[in-house]
Amino acid sequence: MRGQGVVKGYAIGRAVVMGAATLEVAHYRIQPEAVQAECQRLKSALALARDELQGMVANLPDDAPREMGALLTVHSMLLDDPMLAQQTCELIIERHYNAEWALTTQGQILGEQFAIMEDAYLRERGADIRQVIERVLRVLSGSTVLLPRLSEAPADEALIVVARDISPADMLKLRGGRFAAFLTDLGGPTSHTAIVARSMNVPAVVGIGNVRSLVRDGDVLVVDGATGAVLVNPPQFALNEYLRRQAAYADDRAELSLLRDAEAITLDGVRVKLEANIELPEEAAMALEAGADGIGLFRSEFLFMGRSDLPGEQEQYEAYASVVQTMAGRPVTIRTLDIGADKTLDGDIAVAANPALGLRAIRYCLANPEIFGTQLRALLRASLHGKIRILIPMISHMHEVHAVRQAIAVAGAELEARRIPYASNYELGAMVEIPAIAIAIEPFIDSLDFLSIGTNDLIQYTLAIDRGDNDVAELYDPMHPAVLRLIAHTINAGERAGKPVAVCGEMAGDASVTRMLLGLGLKEFSMHPQQLLDVKKEVRLAHSNALRIKVASALNRAERIDLALLAG
Ligand code: PEP
Ligand code: MG
Numbered sequence: 001m002r003g004q005g006v007v008k009g010y011a012i013g014r015a016v017v018m019g020a021a022t023l024e025v026a027h028y029r030i031q032p033e034a035v036q037a038e039c040q041r042l043k044s045a046l047a048l049a050r051d052e053l054q055g056m057v058a059n060l061p062d063d064a065p066r067e068m069g070a071l072l073t074v075h076s077m078l079l080d081d082p083m084l085a086q087q088t089c090e091l092i093i094e095r096h097y098n099a100e101w102a103l104t105t106q107g108q109i110l111g112e113q114f115a116i117m118e119d120a121y122l123r124e125r126g127a128d129i130r131q132v133i134e135r136v137l138r139v140l141s142g143s144t145v146l147l148p149r150l151s152e153a154p155a156d157e158a159l160i161v162v163a164r165d166i167s168p169a170d171m172l173k174l175r176g177g178r179f180a181a182f183l184t185d186l187g188g189p190t191s192h193t194a195i196v197a198r199s200m201n202v203p204a205v206v207g208i209g210n211v212r213s214l215v216r217d218g219d220v221l222v223v224d225g226a227t228g229a230v231l232v233n234p235p236q237f238a239l240n241e242y243l244r245r246q247a248a249y250a251d252d253r254a255e256l257s258l259l260r261d262a263e264a265i266t267l268d269g270v271r272v273k274l275e276a277n278i279e280l281p282e283e284a285a286m287a288l289e290a291g292a293d294g295i296g297l298f299r300s301e302f303l304f305m306g307r308s309d310l311p312g313e314q315e316q317y318e319a320y321a322s323v324v325q326t327m328a329g330r331p332v333t334i335r336t337l338d339i340g341a342d343k344t345l346d347g348d349i350a351v352a353a354n355p356a357l358g359l360r361a362i363r364y365c366l367a368n369p370e371i372f373g374t375q376l377r378a379l380l381r382a383s384l385h386g387k388i389r390i391l392i393p394m395i396s397h398m399h400e401v402h403a404v405r406q407a408i409a410v411a412g413a414e415l416e417a418r419r420i421p422y423a424s425n426y427e428l429g430a431m432v433e434i435p436a437i438a439i440a441i442e443p444f445i446d447s448l449d450f451l452s453i454g455t456n457d458l459i460q461y462t463l464a465i466d467r468g469d470n471d472v473a474e475l476y477d478p479m480h481p482a483v484l485r486l487i488a489h490t491i492n493a494g495e496r497a498g499k500p501v502a503v504c505g506e507m508a509g510d511a512s513v514t515r516m517l518l519g520l521g522l523k524e525f526s527m528h529p530q531q532l533l534d535v536k537k538e539v540r541l542a543h544s545n546a547l548r549i550k551v552a553s554a555l556n557r558a559e560r561i562d563l564a565l566l567a568g
Pocket of ligand 2: 393
């Protein structure tokens with residue numbers, strides 16, 4: 001089988017199939033006089049499920065991912081929503097369905113409503129409803145046991161969780177267990193399964209589609225978390241091959257870990273900066289652990305997402321200051337709120353006609369000065385603890401740069417008036433992710449302190465390919481000569497002006513294109529901490545000047561660059 005590999009690594013073990021309550025509920029009609037009692041049974045189950053979730057929020061382990069509490073709270077709020085309790089009761093009253101049947105029917109109705117929503121973030125909330133309903137069905141059936149067969153498995157055997165989907169609450173229970181991998185039918189790279197699996201460093205494959213129907217409890221599974229391949233009861237020769245790959249991968253990781261303190265320097269002496277992308281403040285520790293030279297991108301919007309309120313100035317200040325303190329003098333780049341397109345705030349339900357081209361990122365912030373001002377004040381206060389690089393996403397016009405400077409001045413004046421201590425210890429930079437600014441880069445590089453190329457969006461806007469749309473995913477081509485020319489043009493402008501230019505999109509962490517990026521002249525890469533040592537290994541084996549000559553001659557002719565020709 002094949003799904004989407006979201007956490008690298010190999011696992012070989014036995015399947016533990018998690019039940020999906022929705023598929024197995026009893027359907028029967030109740031007597032008219034019993035409808036009120038049935039409604040009450042439903043409401044009690046909703047209340048019990050909500051109490052359970054709230055209990056979990058209150059007792060979250062210290063090492064649980066930060067977003068876990070927010071996700072559990074969202075689930076407990078859904079349980080209170082009239083669309084569940086009231087409308088399900090109406091089905092019981094009108095159609096005389098039993099509570100389980102009414103609940104699954106209501107789940108289908110809501111599921112269909114969410115499935116046709118244009119906004120990808122809202123569509124994903126359909127998964128939350130489904131998970132909440134599963135939880136209530138488990139309560140109704142009197143079973144809250146998640147993995148009934150677990151105790152029967154020999155203690156030394158690796159176990160692989162197989163599920164339709166894994167809710168944040170279930171993920172929390174699974175964290176403490178001894179699981180070697182996670183496989184799910186649903187979900188994508190930003191699903192809860194992926195997020196938590198990543199923080200546990202456990203291989204995971206999501207979006208398989210039919211894993212639950214093809215795998216039985218106790219089957220032997222082989223999982224390749226990089227390619228998304230899953231083998232079920234493989235023959236001995238295949239098992240041997242994967243045991244070999246698993247051992248080789250472990251050796252590679254051990255060898256790579258030796259590079260942690262080695263310098264990222266090319267064979268011809270070019271020193272390269274390798275920084276980390278983080279989404280939550282706690283991940284700064286992971287960046288340090290991986291030997292990062294700094295934080296090249298803190299996606300601050302993750303502080304704002306999956307909650308019903310906005311983080312206030314104090315909460316944001318503490319988050320930013322904690323990253324600055326953890327990084328102890330290394331550069332910390334904090335991107336201002338990049339909301340809109342595929343990332344929306346709860347409650348912002350108005351969907352633009354074309355969200356990727358709409359009121360997104362800096363456009364959203366300039367249109368919402370209160371939200372932006374709160375963030376800027378928090379950043380200025382955090383800069384008391386060390387220099388901050390403020391990074392503005394989705395800039396396309398110089399007047400936006402001026403407006404940002406103005407907003408920062410206002411934020412400073414407000415703090416001044418409130419006599420709150422702050423510093424103006426910051427540099428200001430912009431993301432290069434709209435082709436227009438890469439093409440007309442000079443005024444931007446002149447007026448800003450640094451630039452960071454967001455290749456994820458730059459590719460989407462250059463090639464007119466929605467980065468989240470599977471139907472056109474094959475045309476999403478990081479190696480398109482037009483994309484590479486824009487990157488090269490930006491790096492060259494930075495070199496001429498003596499200002500730093502980084503790449504912080506996914507390309508920066510892909511070791512197979514490290515040599516190509518060095519050939520474009522890149523000296524600053526920012527990526528997920530897990531990818532850092534792979535990239536460092538490539539840097540240390542590369543001859544930067546030789547690569548620059550090869551890459552420049554291909555780009556001059558707008559030819560595709562053959563990565564094999566750049567290999568050492
Ligand atoms: C990018 O666009 O390359 C980027 C780093 O930002 P994001 O992926 O958060 O849009
Ligand atoms: Mg972007």
